[in-house]
Structure formats: structure tokens, C-alpha cells
Amino acid sequence: MVCSTALLYVLRRLKIISFTNSEPSVPSDALFFVPFRILLRTTPLSLAYLLYMLASMESVRGVNVPMYTTLRRTTVVFTMIMEYFLAKQKHTPPIIGSVALIVFGAFIAGARDLSFDPRGYAIVFVANITTAVYLATINRIGKSSGLNSFGLMWCNGLVCGPLVLFLTYIQGDLKKAIEFPNLHSPGFQAVLLFSCMLAFLLNYTIFWNTILNSALTQSMCGNLKDFFTVGIGWVLFGGLPFDLLNVIGQGLGFLGSGLYAYCKIKGK
16 A cells, blocks of 8 residues: 555656546645545545455455355345445346356355355455445545546545554554564565555556446456456466366356446447
């Protein structure tokens, strides 16, 4: 978050990027580059991001990978519900059908490995809800505030940065990071910097896609990504035993994502 905010500051200071769709009358040397009232308006987005981040990290710990992947794909359903409540957006039967196909495929793919764990299920579903709220909030505030993707990331960093720093301090994570033996290793610092750059690009594309299209479209892209992740992982690393149910489930998920894309392109 520090790297992202610092990079945005430099790019904005050099006037390479803008934080709004139509630049307001804010002096270039202003403290926040955006009106303070706009910064306050993005506070719900920052709170949604914090909840999404904490719930997502916690959900990975309590369940096995197949169950986690299966349950996380139901995020599209929660996103559709949140879009209806927050933006009153309704979807056509073909769109709903493509979502149902993805969820069905997810449970087929993880059928052999699903084990019922009430606490694990609850945490993953909380993560799904916070993800849906986060994406729906990006879409809503992005269209109502006049901020573009860079502007939303900037405001999110300004609000969340101090809160996350305080949270890591009181939990002792900051002290552990400072005491990490390889902290000053050039190799570690290079990899960490590269990781931060990838995180910046990931967040930018999430904001951009969600504002330009919809929260549901972004959730669909996440599901479509899993298909390529599994394929590339199997080709590069191997070691994955062949499972017909898994292949069928992945195929259904890919088919559902393709159906959704087709319906969006055709305007149905």
C-alpha cells in the first residue's frame, strides 16, 4: 500500500496521470490532490476493502484448498445479490443461468475433497460477502464520485494506510517484519518490490474493470482466471493427478464464464 500510494503520488505530481475523469479545480500542490469531501465519500470503500482483505486472509487458513476454491466461486452469487441491493441492478435469465453453471461446476470440481467444517464454511462465506460488498462499492463510488481507477486507489491508500499500519503495530506483525533476518537482503527486497508492483497492477485492473463494466463482471473474471491458473500450473509444475470430476467442473466453470461474456457482448 505504501508503494502504491507513493507511485501514484509521483505520477500525479508529474502530471502523468489524473485522479478524476474530468479534473476539478484543485491546485496541483494540494495536499490530497482531490477535494476533501471526495476523500470522505470514499471512506465506505476503504472500510469495505479492509473487511475484504481481513476476511479473505482468514478464510484461507481454516479450509483445505479444494473446498476454499469451490466455496469462493460462489462469490458471483453474492455479488449479484449485492448489486441488486446497492444499485438496484437486475440481471437477465441467461446471465443468471451462467452464474448457476459456474457454481454448479465449482461443486462438481471439488466434490471429492469437500469436508464439512462449520467454522471454515462460515469464514469463507463471510469473505464472499465482503468481496461482493467491496466490488459493488467500487462500482457505485467510482461512478458517483467522478474519480477514475487511479483516484480510487489513491483515496483508498490514504484512508487504509494508517489504519493497516496501526493494526499491524498492535498485533505485533510490524515488529516481526522488522526483525525478519532477510529484510536487508537485496534479493528479498527486489522480489518484494516486484510483488508490490504486481499488486499495484492487479488492484488497478480490478478497479478499472469494476468501474467500466460491473462488480459481477469482475467476479466472473476471477472465475475465468482459475481455469488458466489450473491449466498453466498443471503444464509447468505437474504433479496433479487426473480427476474426471475436476476436469468436468473446471470445464463447466469455463463454459459459464464464456456464456456470460457472450451475453454481455450481445447486450442480453
